[in-house]
Amino acid sequence: MNTLRVAALYLKVGVLNELQYRVNFFLNVLQALIQVATGLIVISLVYSHTPRLNGWTEPELLSLLGVQILLGGVIHTFVQPNMERLMEDVQKGTLDYALTKPEDSQVLVSVRNVRIWQLVEVISGLTLLGVGISRLQTSVGVLDALAFLVAILLGAVMLYSFWLVVTTGAFWVVRMEHVLELFEGVYQTGRWPVGVYPGWMRYGVTFLVPVGFAVTVPAQAATSRLHGGTFALAAGFAVLLFAFTRWFWRFGLRRYSGASA
Amino acid sequence: MSAVPLQQENRVRAFAEFYLATARAAIAVQFQYRTANYFYMLGMVAEPVIYLVVWSSVARSSGGAVNGITAGEFAAYYIVWTLVRNMNVVFGAPFWEWRIREGELSGQLLRPLHPLHHDVAYFGGWKVVNIVLWLPIAAALTAIFHPTVHPSALQIGVFCVAIWGAYLVRTMFQSNVGMLNFWTTRGAAAFDLYMATELLLSGRLVPLKLMPGWVQTLANFLPFKWTFYFPIESLVGDLSTRDLLVGLGAQALWVLIGLALLRFTWRAAIKRFSAVGG
Numbered sequence: 291m292n293t294l295r296v297a298a299l300y301l302k303v304g305v306l307n308e309l310q311y312r313v314n315f316f317l318n319v320l321q322a323l324i325q326v327a328t329g330l331i332v333i334s335l336v337y338s339h340t341p342r343l344n345g346w347t348e349p350e351l352l353s354l355l356g357v358q359i360l361l362g363g364v365i366h367t368f369v370q371p372n373m374e375r376l377m378e379d380v381q382k383g384t385l386d387y388a389l390t391k392p393e394d395s396q397v398l399v400s401v402r403n404v405r406i407w408q409l410v411e412v413i414s415g416l417t418l419l420g421v422g423i424s425r426l427q428t429s430v431g432v433l434d435a436l437a438f439l440v441a442i443l444l445g446a447v448m449l450y451s452f453w454l455v456v457t458t459g460a461f462w463v464v465r466m467e468h469v470l471e472l473f474e475g476v477y478q479t480g481r482w483p484v485g486v487y488p489g490w491m492r493y494g495v496t497f498l499v500p501v502g503f504a505v506t507v508p509a510q511a512a513t514s515r516l517h518g519g520t521f522a523l524a525a526g527f528a529v530l531l532f533a534f535t536r537w538f539w540r541f542g543l544r545r546y547s548g549a550s551a
Numbered sequence: 552m553s554a555v556p557l558q559q560e561n562r563v564r565a566f567a568e569f570y571l572a573t574a575r576a577a578i579a580v581q582f583q584y585r586t587a588n589y590f591y592m593l594g595m596v597a598e599p600v601i602y603l604v605v606w607s608s609v610a611r612s613s614g615g616a617v618n619g620i621t622a623g624e625f626a627a628y629y630i631v632w633t634l635v636r637n638m639n640v641v642f643g644a645p646f647w648e649w650r651i652r653e654g655e656l657s658g659q660l661l662r663p664l665h666p667l668h669h670d671v672a673y674f675g676g677w678k679v680v681n682i683v684l685w686l687p688i689a690a691a692l693t694a695i696f697h698p699t700v701h702p703s704a705l706q707i708g709v710f711c712v713a714i715w716g717a718y719l720v721r722t723m724f725q726s727n728v729g730m731l732n733f734w735t736t737r738g739a740a741a742f743d744l745y746m747a748t749e750l751l752l753s754g755r756l757v758p759l760k761l762m763p764g765w766v767q768t769l770a771n772f773l774p775f776k777w778t779f780y781f782p783i784e785s786l787v788g789d790l791s792t793r794d795l796l797v798g799l800g801a802q803a804l805w806v807l808i809g810l811a812l813l814r815f816t817w818r819a820a821i822k823r824f825s826a827v828g829g
Contacts, residue, residue, distance in 0.1 A: 313737065314737075317737055317739060317740050320740040320743075320744075321739065321740055321743050324740070324743045324744055324747050325743075327747070328747045328750065328751070331751060332756065335756075335757065335761065335762070336605060336609060338763075339609050339613065339617050339618070339761065340609045340612050340613050340617075342612065343605070343608060343609065343612070344608055467587075468587055468590040468591045468594060469590070471590075471591060471594040471595070472590060472593065472594035472597075474594070475594040475595065475596075475597030475598060476594075476597050478597060478598060478601055479597065479601055481601075482601065482604075482605055486604055486605055486608045487604055488604065491600075491604070
């Protein structure tokens, strides 16, 4: 309970800190608009040459893009800034300041920074999702909406776990600054249904880098295409991945010897 | 020592020596960071592979080809894309932001040469490392995606020049955008706009043949397509000898236009500069 209170307090301070920089809000709105426009152009380009992509119609793919941007916004707001800070701390040796605190170290390194203005992406993603769903033939039920919410949450947990596992690698590799580009590159695979990828790549983006699960499953839920089995698999995988991440973080910590803070 | 102005001949030699020495230093340094360079290059592979997979899927569902481009030709396009993309990494606008913010520029202004010379020479040397590291990536992608490509000797020759042309064109225009950093510390939105325009009009997203006619016409009047579409097509497309040579000419023209523009923007920008740290 105390851990949760500390985490909430950290987040609050982070938000207050960010709220000072108001111009960043407009900057993020502009960037989000560019991102959405580019995404829409790409989709309309693809569908000007084909009516269906791997069984997905245009409104369905629009919803997928919405989910990808939404989830990307969550990651950019809460996860990425913390992971960047963690990498920097390992390089500079300043991680010791976090480790010597009495609270759970994994919680602490995960809540120290927050880029609140990036939430603009969540809004633009939701808008796209709304437009996509409104153009669908079928209607979305309460159960679908509920499944969607849970699936988004699971997706965020999976992507957070993936990020933390990779960042924990900094205990061994130290120089990790290009990982950010690697993640952004791979995250773009989530804009398209996992089905379009050839066999080995599909497994890669589903299990190795869980973008497929994280993005496609909520999009399927929102467009009433989700099977119960897929949902259960995603939930099981999220729990497993989170447990592994926790173990791996502790394993990495034992390996970490600090670097003259 | 007296400050006698260098003779024209000595000036040229001094420039050549500066470029060679800087490029050699870049090669030596970047070869040491092989692993970091590889991470970076692998991250860049995701983007073309996504495009390739999507368009191959579209090609398959519409009877083997989109606008006459087959899956094998898409593979060829996007595999060559990976090299061209690497050639297109230049000392761009975000680097200018860093250079000004961290006070790096102050020291560089004291040198007798314009910082652009250093940028072109250093990144030029780095390219040599990129090209060597790219070969295994190209081999792997070729084994996976089976590209269709039959270049002639002339095409290969033009390609080898065109990738360096693309490098110079992009250097000039990115540097011009980089000058924005002298006026604002929040150039990010402007860079994003520039990158989105480039994505759509350069052939980075799709071969321009797939774009609507008016987009192709628009692209003809802008520098972007000479940095992606032209170098890629010079190797994998079926451009005539005339088109190939005109393309190289267009690249040269855009480098000159970019340089002229930069002379103007740099003068305006440097007046605004007040040193930071150093």
